[in-house]
Amino acid sequence: MQEPHVKNATEQEEREYLEEIKEQLLLSVKRVDDAVRQFSNELREKKQYIHEHQSGMDDADMVAAGQSINRMAFTGDAAVARKRKLLKLAQSPYFGRIDFTTPGQQTAPVYIGVHSYSDERQRQNLIYDWRAPISSLFYDFELGEASYPTPSGTIQGLIELKRQYKIRDGRLEFMLDSDVNIHDDVLQQELAKSSDDKMKTIVATIQRDQNAVIRNEEATVMVIQGVAGSGKTSIALHRIAFLLYRFRETIAAKNILIISPNKVFADYISNVLPELGEEHIPEMGMEELAADLLDTRFTFQTFFEQVSALLEAHNPAFIERIHFKSSFEFLSQLNQYLLHIENTYLNVTELRVGRTVVPAALIQQKFRTYHRVPLLKRFGLVANDVRAYVRDAAGRKLTGQDKATIGDGISRMFKLQNLPDLYRDFYRWLGRPELLKLDHRLHLEYADVFPLIYLRLRLEGITAYEQVKHLLVDEMQDYTPVQYAVLSRLFSCRKTILGDVSQTVNPYSASSAETIERVFPQADVVKLFRSYRSTIEITAFAQHITPNPHIIPLERHGPEPELVPCAGKNEEWETIRQRIKAFQGAGNHSLGIICKTLRQAEEAYQVLQAPGVHLLTDESTSFKEGVLITTAHLAKGLEFDAVIVPFASARNYKTEVDKGMLYIACTRAMHQLTLTYAGELTAFLSA
Ligand SMILES: Nc1ncnc2c1ncn2[C@@H]1O[C@H](COP(=O)(O)OP(=O)(O)OP(=O)(O)O)[C@@H](O)[C@H]1O
Secondary structure (H helix, E strand, C coil): CCCCCCCCCCHHHHHHHHHHHHHHHHHHHHHHHHHHHHHHHHHHHHHHHHHHHHHHCCHHHHHHHHHHHHHHHHHHHHHHHHHHHHHHHHHCCCCEEEEEECCCCCCEEEEEECCCEEECCCCEEEEEECCCHHHHHHHHCCCEEEEEEECCEEEEEEEEEEEEEEEECCEEEEEEECCCCCHHHHHHHHHHCCCCCCCCCCHHHCCHHHHHHHCCCCCCEEEEEECCCCCHHHHHHHHHHHHHHHCCCCCCHHHEEEECCCHHHHHHHCCHHHHCCCCCCCEECHHHHHHHHCCCCCEECCHHHHHHHHHHCCCHHHHHHHHHHCCHHHHHHHHHHHHHHHHHCECCCCEEECCEEECHHHHHHHHHHCCCCCHHHHHHHHHHHHHHHHHHHHCCCCCHHHHHHHHHHHHHCECCCCHHHHHHHHHHHHCCHHHCCCCCCCEECHHHHHHHHHHHHHHHCCCCCCCCCEEEECCHHHCCHHHHHHHHHHCCCEEEEEECHHHCCCHHHCCCHHHHHHHCCCCEEEEECEECCCCHHHHHHHHHHCCCCCCEECCCCCCCCEEEEECCHHHHHHHHHHHHHHHHHCCCCEEEEEECCHHHHHHHHHHHCCCCEEECCCCCCCCCCEEEEEEHHHHCCCCEEEEEECCCECCCCCCHHHHHHHHHHHCCEEEEEEEEEECCECHHHHC
């Protein structure tokens, strides 16, 4: 029997096929162009028609005409989006292929790309979207038996060929057939590359464990605890792209919300979803959320300011306040306090309005009717009912004075009405009034912001963000149980929460996956130990600071991290200056000079100022290529080809907070890491 012919078996055939596909893609682009031209002509004619016939049109005609214009514009937008996708595909149509045979069916190659593409006339799928059910074969299996889930059941079969391609600017740079663990060669190449000014997509090299997270459809809350550089942020964004594809009937980009640590990070990741063909996703920081939810009378310290204060001075009382308010027990106590006030702060008495007496039992019964309404909202409702009662009993309309008497009288039955007073009272009830620093100006410490919001949510009820159907929270270790309790009440939707306890910027308020699980007991927790960002040498070096025996660095080598002792600060500056020059001469894209505090970063910027050297502060909004001077806190989540950590001395890095910063700074480096210090080296590295 003759061997069945494998389509596009040889490299030559693949090259020819690529040319064919590119031609078809360009033809499709032309068709879209023609269609767009036609749309715009029709649109112009329609507008012209309306303009000329305006006087003879009634309201209904106008509405109909407006709607048809909107429809056309919408179709026009869709055409533009389609063109963008086609042009992108023409640059790199696919990155993978599998030949999959199911019993009784002929093998057909499945080409996998960033977007799908089909032959419009033959209605045949030529390229499959990486998120299509069949594409999961590419990530989950090698040659041999394989299966993939579809909405209508699992499909079993045999993978006979698995191939990877690197196609850039429409040219096939290489192709690789796989037998065993295929991804590694291509993955190695990807990781060895120089950094970008924006986070990149990883569709061509998603690993099996990562794929499982990306394609998980069931989890209502997914917690990803992964070591530095394990691809948490990348996976979370690809997961969003997957969910947008899988549930496109019910979820759109506007239904997703990303809670991000700062604007620079938001800018850094902003490319990924558009690169994957999805729209920009709404994003907001915790502080923005807080400002939205807090009463406008309050102002508050930011998280960055809190951490800066911890870095600048050792203040045990401040630390105790933060630590206390970050515990799970604190949340339980807030909950107990809420029960306590509900049970003991309401003292219902009879109420006199003119000659009418409203019996206490009646008021009590009204309060009971509204027991599901948030506590502070009940008074208004009970007052309204009492007004109706008095009106009926007295047989007359109520005066403004009567109404006010009733409103005040009902309010007074509850011991405290006002949120700041209740929050103060909570600490008195605890027997720890010293744990609250809040004066009449109502400027809150950061640690009080979310407890207060939590109280407000529970006592007043807030409905907001109801459009959000999936919430993504990055840097989960930086948020406390109370913050999670707020998020949980505010966002009843599905969630993806990710972070790394080793990268905490404030050890007194950090949450581990286990803490978060207590708030979300239904969560699926995934732990990732493979680290992709840094060379083995850099990962091993960072292990001295915060050891994690489970970390698995990817087999990629580079120069040993360098510890450069200097005679004094001037020599440190000189060393760094030379490194900047060397960096600017080489072909790398980004060099991070990562300091402990903002003050140090500002000083470094003053001293090292040169073209292409930028300072990144908590006010910055965008990530820039070149030489970036910043703090570890702000560099979190970012990565650089090379990193320099100045002032790695025992004097500068000595506390637990400092240690966290040093770990974050070192783990930002992809290929090269240098630390300079004068005097004694920090104990975190000398041990
Ligand atoms: N499967 C993959 N293929 C190619 N590159 C990958 C893959 N997974 C991760 N990476 C790369 O590893 C680097 C780290 O990824 P990412 O920033 O998502 O990790 P992280 O876990 O969020 O890191 P950190 O917590 O340290 O900020 C990025 O450059 C990313 O592109």
